[in-house]
Structures are given as structure tokens and as C-alpha cells.
Amino acid sequence: MAKKVPVQVTLNGEERAEFVESGATLLNALRGRFGDTSPKGGCHQGTCGACSVIIDGELKLSCLTLAEACDGAEIVTTAGLATNSAMHPLQRAFAEGFAAQCGFCTPGMIMAAKALLDQKPDPTREDVIEALSGNICRCTGYEPIIQAVLAAAAASPHKAA
Amino acid sequence: MAIRRGRGVAAVNYPTGMNLGGDPSQALVHSTPTGNFMVTLSSVDLGQGLKQIMAQICAETIGVPAELVTIDTGDTDTGPHCMGTFASRGTHRIGNAVIQAATEARQVMLEVAAEELEVNASDLETDGTGNIHVKGAPQKAISIFDTALAAHFKRGRSISGRGMFLVPRSYPEVETGAMKPATCYAHACTVVEVDVDDETGEVTVVSVKNVFEIGRALNPRMVEQQLVGGSWMGLSHALYETTEPYYPNREHGGTDFNQYLMPGPGDLAETEIIVLERPAADGPYGAKGPGEMCANPQIPAVANAIFDAVGVRIDHLPITPERILRALRAQAAPAGA
Structure with missing residues (x-):
């Protein structure tokens, strides 16, 4: 079993910490650990763009990003765009x-x-x-x-x- | 060596649904105690908008706003039977089943309202905003909300209906082989303009202009959305997409999205869509199935445009630069060489 590592991020403005498997992609960590299923896994190899998120202000493919490399990062996903019930x-x-x-x-x-x-x-x-x-x-x-x-x-x- | 412009045209007629051993779909409609309507289906919305269309059809038939209708396609284990969402059959087959179920539910609803108003059910009509009143006497009225409450708590009636639409199996005539594989057909005509580089074989689609005849556009914006996407997909089939470029040889097949070519946002042709409506006699409110039809006429139109541009007939898809160059070379070779 892969070693679990703690990852602390600001996800859509909220301080969050989870243990993720070492080597897990940010996409799998977001969907499986952080409970944010708005990034989609299309190809899992960086060719379709469905998993795109914004990390520290830059557009990234979460399927090609290691979750543990995001420790301390600020992450924005589509789930965080609406303000209360008002759509972005x-x-x-x-x-x-x-x-x-x-x-x-x-x-x-x-x-x-x-x-x-x-x-x-x-x-x-x-x-x-x-x-x-x-x-x-x-x-x-x-x-x-x-x-x-x-x-x-x-x-x-x-x-x- | 030059860029050569060509224009091609093609027309298709396309059956709505299929007919193998009969083509049925079933729908169940019932009201909640507060006069919302639930439509239970096993049909699946793949993104083509089936839920919205079925809500509109149910609402139109019962005489309520579409917002009061919920479409439940949750579970094919427990839902009523549907052959599926394919063959451009969804709107037509399932829509007809929903009309039938909603008509039966509406009749019960009017009967309950008639009992509450102490009038004859055949004298009642709906106003489309959630009320039932006596024809010609709108002050003699009851809301559908109150009607549903009365049905549930006073009258012991279920405001519900069953629908089953079946296109029966069609057998060919023994003598002629003639048969009726479909009950209605959508139609399309497309004109494509291309630029072909006769040195590289590359094709650029300059414009694609489509006329689609789709029966009745039950939701015009969603129809337009379907047709614009379909027109793009037709060009993609014509010029880009294949999993087996050297079929039957499996080598060089694409293994991921990087190697499966489709035109991206930077490769779009000028696109025009015109919708003609000739309602189908057996379509739900006249609708036919526009789904697959709309991605077909672009393919022969592109092939014809390429012939017009550089004089070669390509009969294998997709029409790649390689196929065009090979055809140009064969055309230029002296006869018998």
C-alpha cells in the first residue's frame, strides 16, 4: 500500500487538509479525497483538458499534477465559481x-x-x-x-x- | 501547384428510429399531492436534451408549465421499458409514449376537477399556467394544486397515466422486397466550399451551409445546438476521424486522444444552419429525429467539393491529404503506366 502523505491546500477559498496516497494525481485526490468531482477525468494523460483547474493563478491539468506537489497551493475548480446560488x-x-x-x-x-x-x-x-x-x-x-x-x-x- | 477552390453539394433523407423486431418505448406519468407531474422513463439523456423535451411534451399535453414536470430516468431496473436512446428515436418514440401517458393523466385530472367544481369534465379546459376552468367561464376554476390535493386526500384517485408507443415490425413484401423501415424521415441538404492544396493534399473547409428539415423544432435553441455540433462532426468524419487509418491493417491506429484527429476550435468553417419544419403526421407535436441526420450530408458534400476543386474522386473516409495526393498522382500518370 502506498504511503499516505498529508496535503494542505486552499480549495475554492477554504482551508482543507487530507491524507493522499503518495504519487496520487491531483485529479484523483480532488475527486476521491477532497470530494470535489467538478474536475473530470477524460484521458488521464493530459490530452483532453476536462480535468483543468487553476493552481496559484495558473491553468493546470490536474491529471498530470502530483497531489503532494500542491501542498500549500491555492486551487480553484468549477465547483468554487458560484457565489452562494449566483452563477459565475x-x-x-x-x-x-x-x-x-x-x-x-x-x-x-x-x-x-x-x-x-x-x-x-x-x-x-x-x-x-x-x-x-x-x-x-x-x-x-x-x-x-x-x-x-x-x-x-x-x-x-x-x-x- | 496551387490552392484550388471547390464547391460540393449533397442531400440526405434519414429515418427516425429503426425497425428490427418492432420498436417500443414506454412512459408512466403521475402527479404528486401538490400537482407536480413525474414522468418515469428508462430512456437516457446523453446530453441531447431528452429530459427537457419530454418535460415540454408532458407539460403541453397536460396543460401545465414545464417547470412543474420532473423527468425521472434514474433506473432501467425499475423503470418502464425503453429500447434506448439511439437511432435518432428519442424525441419521436419516447415523446409519443409521454403524450399517451400524459393524455390519460390529464383525463383523470379533469375528472377530479369536475367533481370538485360539480360540472362535466368535458366542459373543462386548462389555462397552461396551473389552473382548470369551465370553457367560456374562467371564473369557475380550480387550481391544479387543489385538484391534486383533492384527488389524493378526498377522492382517492391517482392522477396518472400509462403510455406505450410501438412502431410494429415491418416485413418485406415477398414479391418486391419493399418494406417500411421507418414512419418518417428527416432531410438535409449541405453545400460545402473547400480549398485544396494540390501540392500537400491539405483541405481547408471554407464554409458549410446546411438546410435541415426536422419536422417540428420542439425546442429551437436545442435543435440549433444539435445541428451546429452535428455539422462540425460531419466535417470531422469527412476529413479527420478514424481509428483504423490503414484498415484492415491495425498498425498506425490511434491509441489516445492525441492521435485521434478532430478539428479543434481553431479549425472551424464558417457555418450556417437553416431549419425547415414540415411536421410529421405521427411525430409528437410533429417532431422527427434530427440527431444523427445532421452529421451526414457534410461527408458527401466535402467529397464532391474536393472533386470540384482538383478532379479526384475519393471514396474512402476520412479524406486525408495522403489519399488526395495518391489520387492526384494516379490521375497524372499516363494511362496504362
Whole structure:
């Protein structure tokens, strides 16, 4: 049995500590230990983007990140975006723009979009395409997702989302 | 060596559902004590929006707001029978079963309301916002909330209904082989413009313009969403996707998402969608199945556009740069060489 190691993180603004198996990915730790199933495991090898989370302000693939390497880190996932019952502008734009069908890629898409808008609140279409290029979607044909990110940016002008 | 522009067109008609040994789906509807309606199904929402559509169909049939309807697709062990969500059959088959179940539930609801109002049930109508009243006399009314309470606690009635929609098995005629594999068909026509680089064989889809005839769009935004995604997927099938690029040789098959090519957000063609509605006589509120049909016409349209651009017919999918270059080379070779 793999050795358990303590990992302390700030997850969506909350101080959390859990013992995780040494060598466990952050994706498995988040879903299995921290009880946050918003990051999805699509490929578990860094090619689909469904597991994307923001670690210390940077977009990361949680399936390629060691959980124990995140000790002390600040992690934001899609589950932490809503304020009370109010959806984040990106979530609202995705819902209103019909930018999800099966929804499996949606959390990763939203985190990739948030990482973009945090850096660049007024992106061009090309910026959005670049930001989403590591995330695979099977259902939508991408156009509704691109439009939703642009709509969210337009709805909250020049402030970090 | 040049970039050559070509245009191709293709049209398809596509059956709604399938017909192997008969094609049934079942639905059960019942009201809660407070006049919400539960629809129990074994059909699965894969993201195409089946739950929303079934809630709309049930609400329209009973005469209540869609927000009062809950779709329960939780458990195929205990739910009523459904053949499944495939063959573009969901809206049509399951929708018809829901209409039947909801019609029966509505009749019980009107009977209970009639007893409460001391009128004849056939004189009652719903207002669509949660009330039942006498036709032509809206002041003589009872809410569906109160009707359900009365059914449960005074009248001992279950406001419920059963639905089973079956497309019976179709046998071919012995003489001609003719048969009726489907009861209605969706249609599409697509025009694709491509640029083909005759030096590299690379194809860029410039635009894809689709007209889809889908019966009735029960939820127009969800239909549009399905069609836009389908149009993209059709181009993906035409030019990118395969698990076996040198079939039947298994070598070089993709082993992960990195090696399974699909167009990404940077490879999108200018896309246009036009919806035509010709309601199907046996469709739920006229609907047909648009799901799979919408990803088909792009494939022959791309092949035709490539022929228009560089004069080679490619009949294997996906149409890769390699296949185009080999065809161009064969075309350029002197006859008999």
C-alpha cells in the first residue's frame, strides 16, 4: 500500500487538509479525497483538458499534477465559481448560450476560459480559440463555447472574472 | 501547384428510429399531492436534451408549465421499458409514449376537477399556467394544486397515466422486397466550399451551409445546438476521424486522444444552419429525429467539393491529404503506366 502523505491546500477559498496516497494525481485526490468531482477525468494523460483547474493563478491539468506537489497551493475548480446560488458570469454565459450538451468537457472549458479572462478580461476571438485549444469537446462544434466566453467577457468588462 | 477552390453539394433523407423486431418505448406519468407531474422513463439523456423535451411534451399535453414536470430516468431496473436512446428515436418514440401517458393523466385530472367544481369534465379546459376552468367561464376554476390535493386526500384517485408507443415490425413484401423501415424521415441538404492544396493534399473547409428539415423544432435553441455540433462532426468524419487509418491493417491506429484527429476550435468553417419544419403526421407535436441526420450530408458534400476543386474522386473516409495526393498522382500518370 502506498504511503499516505498529508496535503494542505486552499480549495475554492477554504482551508482543507487530507491524507493522499503518495504519487496520487491531483485529479484523483480532488475527486476521491477532497470530494470535489467538478474536475473530470477524460484521458488521464493530459490530452483532453476536462480535468483543468487553476493552481496559484495558473491553468493546470490536474491529471498530470502530483497531489503532494500542491501542498500549500491555492486551487480553484468549477465547483468554487458560484457565489452562494449566483452563477459565475462564465457559467451563466455557458448556460444562456447553450454551450454545453453532454457537459463532460464543460468544467475544463470554464476553467480554461477563467484563466484567460483573469489575465485578459477583453480577449479577441483568436485569444479565446488559443485558450480553449487544449480542451476537447465532442458535442458542440466549439462555436457556442467560443461565443459564450466572448459573451462572459462582454458582460463583465475589464474586471478579473 | 496551387490552392484550388471547390464547391460540393449533397442531400440526405434519414429515418427516425429503426425497425428490427418492432420498436417500443414506454412512459408512466403521475402527479404528486401538490400537482407536480413525474414522468418515469428508462430512456437516457446523453446530453441531447431528452429530459427537457419530454418535460415540454408532458407539460403541453397536460396543460401545465414545464417547470412543474420532473423527468425521472434514474433506473432501467425499475423503470418502464425503453429500447434506448439511439437511432435518432428519442424525441419521436419516447415523446409519443409521454403524450399517451400524459393524455390519460390529464383525463383523470379533469375528472377530479369536475367533481370538485360539480360540472362535466368535458366542459373543462386548462389555462397552461396551473389552473382548470369551465370553457367560456374562467371564473369557475380550480387550481391544479387543489385538484391534486383533492384527488389524493378526498377522492382517492391517482392522477396518472400509462403510455406505450410501438412502431410494429415491418416485413418485406415477398414479391418486391419493399418494406417500411421507418414512419418518417428527416432531410438535409449541405453545400460545402473547400480549398485544396494540390501540392500537400491539405483541405481547408471554407464554409458549410446546411438546410435541415426536422419536422417540428420542439425546442429551437436545442435543435440549433444539435445541428451546429452535428455539422462540425460531419466535417470531422469527412476529413479527420478514424481509428483504423490503414484498415484492415491495425498498425498506425490511434491509441489516445492525441492521435485521434478532430478539428479543434481553431479549425472551424464558417457555418450556417437553416431549419425547415414540415411536421410529421405521427411525430409528437410533429417532431422527427434530427440527431444523427445532421452529421451526414457534410461527408458527401466535402467529397464532391474536393472533386470540384482538383478532379479526384475519393471514396474512402476520412479524406486525408495522403489519399488526395495518391489520387492526384494516379490521375497524372499516363494511362496504362
